[in-house]
Amino acid sequence: MPNSQPSPDSAPADLRTIGWPWAGETEDPAWAERMAAHPQARPARVIEQHRSGYVVARGPDDALRAESLPEWQRPPGYRKDRAAGSDRPAVGDWVLLEGNRIVALLPRHTGIKRGAAGEHYQQQVIAANVDSVFVVSGLDADFNPRRLERYLLLVGNGGAQPVVVLTKADRTDIAQDAIDLLVDITSQGVPVFAVNAKDADSVAVLLPWLQPGHTVVLVGSSGAGKSTLTNTLLGAERMKTNEVRANDSRGRHTTTFRALLPLPSGACLIDTPGMRELKPTGEEDLVEGGFADIEALAEQCKFRDCSHQREPGCAVRAAIESGELDEERFFNYLKLRSEVASAADRLATRLAQKADAKVQGKALNKRLDDKYGRH
CATH class of the missing domain: 1.10.40.50 (Probable gtpase engc; domain 3)
Incomplete structure (x- = not known):
């Protein structure tokens, strides 16, 4: 394999610090095949997703803005204009770069998705290639067992381990009562913890899911304490935080985009904006x-x-x-x-509809070929 493509055993340490999964002898054949198809490309991870493009990283201190290839240069299998939203790169995805252009998306191992807002059916990827999902809820007016069940339904189909994190335990004396209310969740094998998101000692109970090479995504309502928890795990005030509204404990969308951040523990953390609408995709398993x-x-x-x-x-x-x-x-x-x-x-x-459109497209191409000849 060319030097521009790290093998499982020779992947640079910089890639491993942002979650590169291959540190031993096992390699995903689908990844190897995709990488072999682009011998001049280098792997990188999507760490930010914006409307105008992506920010990708090849290590903890090696980030750059990247864009998709223009239509006329796109190889087969990467046609952004025709691809569903869930087939495009998302935060946590591994991609192949040539210069600052994304030429291929490596197959996902796990993914957290929801149904996108709007009348037309579409899936939205919240995060890709994550090992665990911290479902964050505040122990204030934000606490809602039914909403937690909705989050867990969406998470359960993605292949990652869910963990419920109840924040603001320092502001209430009902933390244990709240945990007891979630007995049906804990009986399904989902860990539940009540923490003070501002206290490093309190959030240390989450460290078993934050080992080197692991990736965790935080999901929850605005104001639940995701950014506060992120700052505590980082050991620095990197993410902006705001007080919640007094009447309903809702936040103000302080986090406006998804971002992947390397943690001192060696894990990677993806912080996400608060989600007010949690629509199933239709692929969920109850x-x-x-x-x-x-x-x-x-x-x-x-x-x-x-x-x-x-x-x-x-x-x-x-x-x-x-x-x-x-x-x-x-x-x-x-x-x-x-x-x-x-x-x-x-x-x-x-x-x-897509299958029918494909059949009709082939029939149209055949008629054109029959009439004008193959070009």
């Missing part, structure tokens, strides 16, 4: 997304098409009546299940 217990109960119902309302032999209603299952959580499950099903229908329609 079992992987925190509702495995309800799905298992539904399998025990007497009737396969049980609506869990008044049918005899309904295991779900029995669990609610016995106190085993929280009714509000069940209603949230029904709401999210409906949203996932609706998004899945829209996704199927979008894929069918």
